[in-house]
Amino acid sequence: MSERGLYAITDSALLTDGKLLPYVEAALIGGARWLQYRDKSGDADKRLAEASQLAELCRAHDCQLLINDDLALADQLGVGLHLGQEDGSLSEARQQLGPQALIGGTCHASLQLAERALIDGASYIAFGRFFNSMTKPGAPAATPALLREARQRFSVPIVAIGGITLDNASPLLDAGADYLAVINGLFGAPDAETVQQRARQFSQLIHAS
Ligand SMILES: Cc1ncc(COP(=O)(O)OP(=O)(O)O)c(N)n1
Ligand SMILES: Cc1nc(C(=O)O)sc1CCOP(=O)(O)O
Numbered sequence: 001m002s003e004r005g006l007y008a009i010t011d012s013a014l015l016t017d018g019k020l021l022p023y024v025e026a027a028l029i030g031g032a033r034w035l036q037y038r039d040k041s042g043d044a045d046k047r048l049a050e051a052s053q054l055a056e057l058c059r060a061h062d063c064q065l066l067i068n069d070d071l072a073l074a075d076q077l078g079v080g081l082h083l084g085q086e087d088g089s090l091s092e093a094r095q096q097l098g099p100q101a102l103i104g105g106t107c108h109a110s111l112q113l114a115e116r117a118l119i120d121g122a123s124y125i126a127f128g129r130f131f132n133s134m135t136k137p138g139a140p141a142a143t144p145a146l147l148r149e150a151r152q153r154f155s156v157p158i159v160a161i162g163g164i165t166l167d168n169a170s171p172l173l174d175a176g177a178d179y180l181a182v183i184n185g186l187f188g189a190p191d192a193e194t195v196q197q198r199a200r201q202f203s204q205l206i207h208a209s
């Protein structure tokens with residue numbers, strides 16, 4: 001598992017009209033190291049079908065797949081999981097998915113939530129939002145100073161999320177972020193070629209920092 005990189009997150013509202021697979025494949029070709037399937041439709045059949053296709057793509061491109069919120073789906077596919085504060089027990093997810101599973105926790109702007117997540121078995125901790133987010137405008141705000149403090153305290157991968165673009169990402173990397181979790185700054189593109197270019201540029205930025 002690479003310890004730094006681009007963490008692409010899908011969005012069912014953004015990746016419509018058949019964009020999901022071509023845009024995700026472009027992100028993987030461009031170097032995304034982790035991919036989170038984030039779908040809020042509630043359509044279980046669609047979610048299983050799409051997540052299964054993404055699992056195949058990720059295997060072909062040596063990318064780790066994680067499922068947002070849904071432990072049962074992650075377990076069914078044998079992939080990772082991301083849990084927020086309202087998504088159930090991280091310790092139970094660790095118990096069910098086993099010691100090797102990639103499991104992450106939302107920590108907003110709280111070092112205490114990060115400590116709790118690590119006690120519960122998280123593989124990584126995610127802080128945010130750092131900038132205005134088109135996808136999740138109401139998320140609590142975090143600062144690069146928090147990332148510096150977290151870098152001092154914790155040895156697990158640190159993820160930054162929320163309104164991240166190629167133009168504003170560098171201070172987060174300088175402050176200690178290992179992964180940049182991005183939705184709109186990556187997938188809010190006019191075509192797959194642009195997604196691939198953005199993924200390459202994010203990957204270069206991360207590995208040069
Ligand atoms: C990498 C990463 N960090 C944070 C989140 C947000 O998770 P959550 O708070 O559960 O909100 P939803 O994404 O479920 O709306 C995330 N998904 N990924
Ligand atoms: C899903 C999510 N969680 C956040 C948090 O702060 O926990 S911000 C966010 C949205 C990320 O999308 P975009 O890159 O388009 O801003």
Ligand SMILES: [Mg+2]
Binds near residue numbers: 069082083085087
């Ligand atoms: Mg959630």
